[in-house]
Amino acid sequence: MTTPAPPWQRAARSRPAKPPLTRPAKPPLSRQAVVEAAMTVLTAEGLPAMSMRRVAQELRTGPASLYAHVSNRYELEDLVYDRIVGEVPLPEPDPARWQEQLTQLMRDTLAAFARYPGAARLTLARVPFTPNSLVYLEVMLALLRAGRLSDRTASFGIDLLSLYVSATGIEDTIHLEQGPTEEAVGERFARMRGYLQSLPADRFPNVVSMAGPLLAGGGDDRFEFGLDILVRGLAATVTQAR
Template sequence: MPVDPKQRRAARHAQPADSAAQQTRRKAPITVDRITDAALEVVATQGYDALTMRSVAGMLDTGPASLYAHVVNKADIDELIIGRLCAQLVLPQPDPAAWREQILDVCAQIRDQYLQYPGISRAALAMVSTNLDVMRVSEGMLGILLAGGIEPQTAAWAIDALSLYVSAYALEHSLVTQRQSKAGDDWVLSRDELVSRFTALPEDQFPQTRRYANELTSGTGHERFDFTLGLIVDNLTRTRPPA
């Protein structure tokens, strides 16, 4: 029986098993921006530990070899993803009257960016980056501190100290969250359990820990973060680097 011409036309225009969107994604050229997008998606959905050349390539429906025409290695991707996050930060015009609030706000922005991507602050640790987006943030922070009358050497080291603390804080937060998400993992204790354990310690060996158990375990949200940054920033005007 002859096939109806409409059926023939429908067959020619029928999509294969893969959707048109999937075909378009596969055929789209690999670029640095797409590699960065894919890397951030890996971290957002699977955590930083899952970030490899292979996992990024998988997000792009290609093989790892395809990435090497655009990036050098995994460390290069680390710099790209931190650069992408830095590009999204809003840097103020340095104001001598508001420099303290400005520097704390920039640090809080960096913290919030890191917390969106579990463990991503590891990529920033021990990185001396020449990525322009990363350097834009360092330049902005330096300008804020200098506007506040901080000595240049003190300001330079302060940026390093603040960056290290923000990265460490975000990393600890991601590790705790990761452990809390695992059923049966009892390494992360509630505050009530910590207080109970501290107050049960032998009094002759741990008198201060028992007495100040509530103080030792206090702090909600980002209170400890704000406290520590405040300690650093409030001492900058009194700090002098060694000669």
């Protein structure tokens, strides 16, 4: 004969079992998922934070698991660079408008990298041969050849334009990282202008007389000025060659 269980045990046994606690299923890890996580980190925290470890945290996994899909941080940066380049609108080259199209392409390139804090640094010392970057290169070459530039001028011109856009983007990044308000920037420029104007005019006659123009104009004005000079300079090589 079995011994009856105490009533409190019988009550406990009669209660329905609680379902096991489960965590939300992690999305399957893939190369695309790694890039998406890297873009999330880049957008929220900037390029310096976009390490393999930080991206792995975003994916709720360990850094080692990322290496099955991305070989190292350099390759990850290439993939992120390719993703950003893919956001740049590309024109259909028109020989009658190639200068206008090239100018707009450079503006759009700067704007694409400006959307991601620090991403402009990805453009330096890097020759990526990723899908979107190759399409971008093809369009740039097509625009320059539509302007009848020589192969040498077109090739060197791409490097020159890319460096100009990269330098502008990096300088913009530095200004953003410093975080000054527009009012603070205005005050700083006023102090610099006052200092230049206070220099001995007999030793620095040009600096003193040009103190105003040296510090005039915003970043957009200066970028447009330089871009116009570069594009028209490239176009002038065709006239000179005749």
